[in-house]
Amino acid sequence: MKGFIFNPVLMKELKLRFRAFKSFSGLMFYLAVLIIFVSGFLLVFTDFSVSGFFKPSDSFLMFAVLSVLQMALVMFITPGLTAGSISTEREKQTLNILLTTTQTSSQIIIGKLLSSVAFLILMLIAGLPLYSMVFLFGGVSPWQFMTMFFFYFVTLIAIGSIGIMFSTLTKRTIVSMIATYGSMIFLGGITLFFFFIGFYLDEIMTVQQNTQNLNSFSPFTYFWACINPGVLIFTLLYPELADTLQLAVGIEFPNWIVYLIFYVLITVICLTIAIRKLRANMKTNR
Amino acid sequence: MIEIRNLTKMFGHFKALDELNMTVDEGVVFGFVGANGAGKTTAFSILATLLSPTSGDAFIYGKSVVKEPQEVRKLIGYMPDFFGVYDQLKTDEYLDFYGACYGLSEKERKVLIPQLLELVNLSDKRYEYVDLLSRGMKQRLCLARALIHDPKVLILDEPASGLDPRARVEMREIIKQLKQMGKTILISSHILPELAEMCDEIGVIDKGRLIAQGSVETIQSQLQGDKHITVKVLNEIEKAVKFLEEDPFVSSIEVLEGKEEITFVYKGSAEDQMKLLHKAILAGLSIYAFMEEQKDLEDVYMAITKGADSK
Numbered sequence: 246m247k248g249f250i251f252n253p254v255l256m257k258e259l260k261l262r263f264r265a266f267k268s269f270s271g272l273m274f275y276l277a278v279l280i281i282f283v284s285g286f287l288l289v290f291t292d293f294s295v296s297g298f299f300k301p302s303d304s305f306l307m308f309a310v311l312s313v314l315q316m317a318l319v320m321f322i323t324p325g326l327t328a329g330s331i332s333t334e335r336e337k338q339t340l341n342i343l344l345t346t347t348q349t350s351s352q353i354i355i356g357k358l359l360s361s362v363a364f365l366i367l368m369l370i371a372g373l374p375l376y377s378m379v380f381l382f383g384g385v386s387p388w389q390f391m392t393m394f395f396f397y398f399v400t401l402i403a404i405g406s407i408g409i410m411f412s413t414l415t416k417r418t419i420v421s422m423i424a425t426y427g428s429m430i431f432l433g434g435i436t437l438f439f440f441f442i443g444f445y446l447d448e449i450m451t452v453q454q455n456t457q458n459l460n461s462f463s464p465f466t467y468f469w470a471c472i473n474p475g476v477l478i479f480t481l482l483y484p485e486l487a488d489t490l491q492l493a494v495g496i497e498f499p500n501w502i503v504y505l506i507f508y509v510l511i512t513v514i515c516l517t518i519a520i521r522k523l524r525a526n527m528k529t530n531r
Numbered sequence: 532m533i534e535i536r537n538l539t540k541m542f543g544h545f546k547a548l549d550e551l552n553m554t555v556d557e558g559v560v561f562g563f564v565g566a567n568g569a570g571k572t573t574a575f576s577i578l579a580t581l582l583s584p585t586s587g588d589a590f591i592y593g594k595s596v597v598k599e600p601q602e603v604r605k606l607i608g609y610m611p612d613f614f615g616v617y618d619q620l621k622t623d624e625y626l627d628f629y630g631a632c633y634g635l636s637e638k639e640r641k642v643l644i645p646q647l648l649e650l651v652n653l654s655d656k657r658y659e660y661v662d663l664l665s666r667g668m669k670q671r672l673c674l675a676r677a678l679i680h681d682p683k684v685l686i687l688d689e690p691a692s693g694l695d696p697r698a699r700v701e702m703r704e705i706i707k708q709l710k711q712m713g714k715t716i717l718i719s720s721h722i723l724p725e726l727a728e729m730c731d732e733i734g735v736i737d738k739g740r741l742i743a744q745g746s747v748e749t750i751q752s753q754l755q756g757d758k759h760i761t762v763k764v765l766n767e768i769e770k771a772v773k774f775l776e777e778d779p780f781v782s783s784i785e786v787l788e789g790k791e792e793i794t795f796v797y798k799g800s801a802e803d804q805m806k807l808l809h810k811a812i813l814a815g816l817s818i819y820a821f822m823e824e825q826k827d828l829e830d831v832y833m834a835i836t837k838g839a840d841s842k
């Protein structure tokens with residue numbers, strides 16, 4: 246554990262990241278988006294007047310939309326931070342020198358991942374004062390809030406791992422970026438598309454079989470819904486949606502558990518590939 | 532000590548290294564000479580644990596680069612022919628980072644960094660950003676970086692390439708200092724006279740094979756079986772030619788027109804050569820110059836690689 250915290254690659258990456266202007270401009274952009282959204286939301290719901298009031302149910306809606314927005318931003322920013330981590334070193338011709346040091350492949354990969362994760366966590370923490378507006382008006386439980394942040398964390402680690410894997414496998418950063426954003430589009434959009442297709446096909450089959458049982462067993466349809474970050478956010482915000490989904494597909498298994506298992510698996514697989522392929526020209530990955 | 536045994540590296544159908552065998556003793560500065568694509572960088576990459584050989588193995592102080600790469604990394608300092616630096620790091624931070632990568636404590640790094648910067652004459656650049664340094668300074672900084680964990684072996688791939696004459700001389704002086712410190716140094720270069728000055732031994736590599744190895748003098752003398760001698764005489768050119776024709780070791784006599792100069796090939800020993808000169812003076816020839824043409828390392832290299840090509 247001490248090795249991870251005092252990992253030289255992590256320390257160097259943090260130093261370089263916080264010296265770069267683009268890190269601060271990125272943070273500023275992120276907070277600006279949140280500020281514009283929160284201010285706009287407050288203004289609309291108070292009818293642009295100081296005499297208007299904000300109900301706890303409105304506050305919950307703001308929390309819901311903020312949560313979706315924050316997840317979208319995490320999915321948009323994480324590939325940009327991780328997809329160039331190894332390929333940039335390769336392009337700048339600094340990787341070979343690093344590989345001849347006694348740092349193991351896992352130390353290098355974990356150092357790179359943690360530095361990106363640290364910056365993303367900083368972003369999430371920097372956005373907390375805006376989130377606190379929700380608590381000011383009520384309607385949201387701290388448990389819901391913590392659950393949401395836990396899943397942000399799981400998602401960003403998984404996306405970060407995908408980015409680092411592509412960065413290790415591809416020689417050029419641009420290719421790695423495209424592959425990682427492609428994976429994001431798959432996880433965020435195509436899974437939802439597959440879910441709707443599956444759901445539609447299930448319905449057709451139910452009608453054709455002329456059965457009265459609407460709770461047809463569709464594990465694949467449920468799987469596509471479970472691994473979609475948007476669906477997860479909505480089912481966390483509105484637990485009754487999760488019940489409806491389970492009822493519709495006939496599977497009584499919490500979707501957040503499937504999500505957690507899937508994203509932890511992605512993290513483990515991607516990091517293992519990255520560690521094994523970092524010293525691609527060596528028979529051993531030590 | 533470095534030992535390379537039957538090292539072969541294939542890139543598809545291309546054989547970059549072909550059963551390479553060689554040994555470098557402790558404390559020796561060994562120069563690796565070869566044309567582009569001869570296999571120098573491939574051999575260095577394998578020794579630096581960046582590349583696995585297709586077959587064979589190499590040992591650094593008994594540690595196998597194939598089976599114990601992590602142990603080998605502790606023993607070597609590697610400087611590639613092309614390398615980059617991190618834009619936002621200062622010189623001392625750059626060395627500090629690599630020191631940490633080799634597991635040195637903060638206390639050790641604080642003591643070592645000023646000493647290394649002093650060694651490579653960069654003490655005044657300690658707080659400068661590395662990307663602002665000149666190429667020569669970056670090369671020296673990279674050398675300091677390779678020394679941070681006090682390795683026994685230094686692998687320097689073209690350390691003087693792209694440097695101006697002053698920077699080249701500075702680099703050479705640093706390497707001489709490192710030699711005095713007892714480091715075993717493997718160095719490759721295209722600037723052959725420079726290698727001759729720095730190295731105790733040289734190895735000539737061509738098409739992945741080591742075609743000659745030994746001290747610079749040994750390799751030069753191997754090629755000097757046929758000596759080219761120039762004699763300058765006053766007036767009596769014809770008499771001098773006749774005198775030389777009588778010597779059994781002399782052949783290919785040529786007279787440079789308009790000059791008092793005769794060149795010939797001599798196959799005799801140094802003693803025979805001395806006797807020839809003595810006899811010429813006793814015969815009354817007005818010799819005012821008697822010179823053996825010195826082959827420099829470039830000639831040696833050209834001759835060896837030409838020989839290898841014809842095999």
